Amino acid sequence: MYPRTKEEWWKLVNDHWQELHAILWSFLPMNGTEILQEDWSVIDTIMAGGKGTTMAIEVQRLRDAKDPLLLGYFQKAWSTAPDSSVVHDLQGWDILCDLLSEGYLLDKRGTK
Secondary structure, eight states: OOSSSSSHHHHHHTTTHHHHHHHHHHOOOTTTTTTOOOOOOOEEETTTTOOOOOOOHHHHHHHHHHTHHHHHHHHHHHHSSSOHHHTSTTTTTHHHHHHHHHGGGTTTTTOO
């Protein structure tokens, strides 16, 4: 189910959030304090003098704000998961792959 617009991309995220959230929890350290920056580099919120925001809180915040940085977390989960049929059979994995392949829809410059 490929989204064709930014709005469809976010609708797909919201419609399948439970499955996508479960995938993130399966392959990322969601209780950790490392989060992505705008350039997708990782920063530890405690080491940087922050309040220790967890990845789980940050991911939820990005979803609620419809922030394109959420794509970075999807990409990290995809690249961390083993390439096996078990993973490909996970509920929502096909949606995650569709969101990744159509991630260009979130390009801040407005290009397709």
